[in-house]
Amino acid sequence: MRKLLQQLGFVVVGITLPFLLVIYQANAQTQTTPVLAPTGSALSANPAQLPPLPYAYNALEPYIDAQTMQLHHDKHHATYVNNVNDALKDYPDLRTQSMESLLQNLDKLPEKIRTKFRNNGGGHLNHSMYWQIMSPQGGGAPTGQLAQEITKTFGSFDRFKQQFNQAGADRFGSGWVWLVRRGEKLEILSTPNQDTPLMEGIYPIMGNDVWEHAYYLKYQNRRSEYLSNWWNVVNWSEIARRYDQAKAS
Numbered sequence: 001m002r003k004l005l006q007q008l009g010f011v012v013v014g015i016t017l018p019f020l021l022v023i024y025q026a027n028a029q030t031q032t033t034p035v036l037a038p039t040g041s042a043l044s045a046n047p048a049q050l051p052p053l054p055y056a057y058n059a060l061e062p063y064i065d066a067q068t069m070q071l072h073h074d075k076h077h078a079t080y081v082n083n084v085n086d087a088l089k090d091y092p093d094l095r096t097q098s099m100e101s102l103l104q105n106l107d108k109l110p111e112k113i114r115t116k117f118r119n120n121g122g123g124h125l126n127h128s129m130y131w132q133i134m135s136p137q138g139g140g141a142p143t144g145q146l147a148q149e150i151t152k153t154f155g156s157f158d159r160f161k162q163q164f165n166q167a168g169a170d171r172f173g174s175g176w177v178w179l180v181r182r183g184e185k186l187e188i189l190s191t192p193n194q195d196t197p198l199m200e201g202i203y204p205i206m207g208n209d210v211w212e213h214a215y216y217l218k219y220q221n222r223r224s225e226y227l228s229n230w231w232n233v234v235n236w237s238e239i240a241r242r243y244d245q246a247k248a249s
């Protein structure tokens, strides 16, 4: 009888242990997988699609003019999307991944398409965020925890804006200026071309486009004026959502 019970015990342990291990591994994976979809849900690469502008071309006037918005969205962003699809056309396996995942693993892409994907995939991801973090009802100041953390990190909201504008003005040539959350801390940084902080695994909470195509028709060489005026259209509720997502990642 004792032998039978012992055997039964081994059988029960043999069945339950692998089962528990699977549950544990699944849990561990859920807890450590970062949430890195900056647009709310991961951007599909199968195929990449131009998201519609969430407001009219002239909705951000007088700060950003209608013609700039139309060209920026319908031509520049559309070109990034077309080039992403062209780069991935011979790689059906890559198309099953999200844009975020591909950009985080550029070194795993075939060398032949790496630079093209980096520039255009980054362009697609960055602009998909850019339209969302602006709004005709934008402007003002952040609230809640984001506001507190900005004040704690930079001294005040005004000082944060000054430092963000300075980093945007200092970016030589084309690029982006970002507010990111690295570890537990907020930080301002800038990237060249269409690079995204996501390539380094850093979550971009908000970013401003300092390519000339974003401002030149209205502001010509006065990038600093564009950077200052941009705060009038900043959509703080979307940025607060992204901040929450950054904290959860």
Ligand SMILES: [Fe+2]
Binding pocket: 072, 076, 127, 209, 211, 213, 214
């Ligand atoms: Fe742009």
